[in-house]
Amino acid sequence: ETGVTQSPTHLIKTRGQQVTLRCSSQSGHNTVSWYQQALGQGPQFIFQYYREEENGRGNFPPRFSGLQFPNYSSELNVNALELDDSALYLCASSTGQAGGYTFGSGTRLTVV
Amino acid sequence: AQSVTQLGSHVSVSEGALVLLRCNYSSSVPPYLFWYVQYPNQGLQLLLKYTTGATLVKGINGFEAEFKKSETSFHLTKPSAHMSDAAEYFCASYNFNKFYFGSGTKLNVKP
Numbered sequence: 536e537t538g539v540t541q542s543p544t545h546l547i548k549t550r551g552q553q554v555t556l557r558c559s560s561q562s563g564h565n566t567v568s569w570y571q572q573a574l575g576q577g578p579q580f581i582f583q584y585y586r587e588e589e590n591g592r593g594n595f596p597p598r599f600s601g602l603q604f605p606n607y608s609s610e611l612n613v614n615a616l617e618l619d620d621s622a623l624y625l626c627a628s629s630t631g632q633a634g635g636y637t638f639g640s641g642t643r644l645t646v647v
Numbered sequence: 648a649q650s651v652t653q654l655g656s657h658v659s660v661s662e663g664a665l666v667l668l669r670c671n672y673s674s675s676v677p678p679y680l681f682w683y684v685q686y687p688n689q690g691l692q693l694l695l696k697y698t699t700g701a702t703l704v705k706g707i708n709g710f711e712a713e714f715k716k717s718e719t720s721f722h723l724t725k726p727s728a729h730m731s732d733a734a735e736y737f738c739a740s741y742n743f744n745k746f747y748f749g750s751g752t753k754l755n756v757k758p
Contacts, residue, residue: 568746577737577750578748579748580747583744625690636746638683638690638691640688641690
């Protein structure tokens with residue numbers, strides 16, 4: 536079975552621009568969540584989608600938005616990029632039960 | 648508010664020595680608890696998890712952790728460290744559709 540795939544692996548954007556990060560869930564997983572991991576810190580929960588509906592959100596502003604598609608893949612969109620948005624963005628998928636999350640390798644976003 | 652605290656941002660042990668990484672959680676309702684390992688430039692790999700049932704949980708690579716409700720702790724241990732265990736370890740709790748991660752502990756294993 537395939538794992539969680541994230542694209543792109545690295546990305547450089549300019550402050551004020553918009554970015555879309557993509558995540559392909561593991562086969563059979565209907566839940567996906569996104570995390571921001573700044574350098575030297577633990578992952579911070581952004582939001583979670585279950586069957587195309589957002590069912591959990593962390594303390595991130597509305598310019599962080601997401602989407603889950605019928606095939607359960609997902610996108611993370613960030614508008615009006617700020618320098619502090621530079622981080623590793625991780626996606627994780629699961630069957631909907633807390634014990635079964637599989638993480639991707641992440642997208643390293645640099646905002647200059 | 649929920650949170651996870653990992654005591655010690657860096658831990659150094661000798662190869663063959665006991666590994667003990669500390670984690671305490673704060674939650675009004677006992678959460679699910681996890682330990683993940685992260686190698687440089689990689690995602691998170693699940694080591695073990697506690698959901699319900701037996702409080703001593705065994706994971707991969709010889710790691711285990713014990714859920715102690717009275718102490719709100721979920722410390723990670725391994726009897727004998729290997730060089731390959733050098734990585735960053737994250738404790739996490741899950742409750743109400745949200746994950747909370749600790750700030751991580753970097754484990755260094757000396758030859």
